[in-house]
Amino acid sequence: MTKSVLVTGGAGYIGSVVSRYLLHKGYKVRVMDSLIHGGQALLGLYHENNFDFVCGDVREDTDITNSLEGIDCVVHLAAIVGDPACARQPDIARAVNLDGSMRLFQMAQNMGVSRFVFASTCSNYGKMIDTSDYVNEDSELRPISLYAENKVSVENMLLDVSQSNSISTTVLRLATAFGVSPRMRFDLTVNEFTMEIMVNQALMVYGEQFWRPYVHVRDIARAIDLVLGLAIDRVGGKVFNVGDTAQNYRKGEVVDLICSIVNNAAEIEYVEKEEDPRDYRVSFERIKSDLGFSATRSVSDGIREVAGVITQGAITNFNNPYYRN
Numbered sequence: 001m002t003k004s005v006l007v008t009g010g011a012g013y014i015g016s017v018v019s020r021y022l023l024h025k026g027y028k029v030r031v032m033d034s035l036i037h038g039g040q041a042l043l044g045l046y047h048e049n050n051f052d053f054v055c056g057d058v059r060e061d062t063d064i065t066n067s068l069e070g071i072d073c074v075v076h077l078a079a080i081v082g083d084p085a086c087a088r089q090p091d092i093a094r095a096v097n098l099d100g101s102m103r104l105f106q107m108a109q110n111m112g113v114s115r116f117v118f119a120s121t122c123s124n125y126g127k128m129i130d131t132s133d134y135v136n137e138d139s140e141l142r143p144i145s146l147y148a149e150n151k152v153s154v155e156n157m158l159l160d161v162s163q164s165n166s167i168s169t170t171v172l173r174l175a176t177a178f179g180v181s182p183r184m185r186f187d188l189t190v191n192e193f194t195m196e197i198m199v200n201q202a203l204m205v206y207g208e209q210f211w212r213p214y215v216h217v218r219d220i221a222r223a224i225d226l227v228l229g230l231a232i233d234r235v236g237g238k239v240f241n242v243g244d245t246a247q248n249y250r251k252g253e254v255v256d257l258i259c260s261i262v263n264n265a266a267e268i269e270y271v272e273k274e275e276d277p278r279d280y281r282v283s284f285e286r287i288k289s290d291l292g293f294s295a296t297r298s299v300s301d302g303i304r305e306v307a308g309v310i311t312q313g314a315i316t317n318f319n320n321p322y323y324r325n
Contacts, residue, residue, distance in 0.1 A: 009078030058100030175243030
């Protein structure tokens with residue numbers, strides 16, 4: 001029997017790719033999204049027989065009930081995403097990212113959903129004590145933003161109830177995403193730096209020495225599909241970092257990589273002020289060894305992909321707020 005999956009936040013940067021990928025893999029996919037960034041990313045899905053859409057909000061019980069009807073698995077991506085967006089509207093961020101997530105899980109459990117996959121973030125690792133080493137899923141979490149604090153709180157709740165026989169929970173801590181999506185974003189490091197260097201021939205970089213792990217948005221979709229397809233005893237009650245250990249870069253290294261690939265003359269200004277003090281270098285060996293997952297696209301691949309979109313004129317109005325959270 002074809003499994004039915006609810007993808008919350010399915011009109012977003014990651015969600016619109018995940019929804020397409022799961023449809024391609026034969027799932028029945030229902031998207032719930034409040035459409036705060038519009039629904040353009042979903043327009044190509046309406047002809048799909050296995051696609052269904054609910055315009056809804058995770059803060060509203062009625063919307064959650066309508067979305068969960070007949071659903072086997074939940075992939076929970078909906079959130080006020082990123083540190084700046086959460087800092088601008090902290091009360092809304094808590095209501096959506098923390099309270100809404102917990103309510104969605106409780107109702108999913110009550111309505112007989114068998115699996116709940118939670119999209120968390122490697123930002124939970126915050127600022128590493130020793131940047132010569134790698135953090136892993138068992139490392140101390142050191143969130144330094146409201147966004148990460150809320151993610152950690154939801155993780156703790158999900159893992160506390162992971163022994164329940166009624167629903168399997170899996171936490172995926174995603175590396176910083178990059179690559180082209182139907183709901184494109186140019187406020188993510190690789191995408192943003194590539195665009196700024198190519199379009200504006202100028203870039204201001206804060207904290208060039210800080211480490212980040214990166215993962216292509218399609219590889220995130222692949223990881224979610226993998227978790228949904230594996231036996232519950234392999235993924236239930238577990239945490240997996242999603243990415244590739246080889247794709248950890250300092251911000252300054254990302255800039256150097258972009259410049260070497262796009263060959264654009266650009267004025268690069270490095271600012272020592274710790275505007276964003278997150279600094280974490282992440283191991284992805286668990287998802288590789290336990291689940292057999294490896295990334296298929298590198299940061300270099302993503303730079304070429306974004307550069308192609310720019311060079312070919314597929315996007316021209318880069319100042320449009322649609323492309324940023």
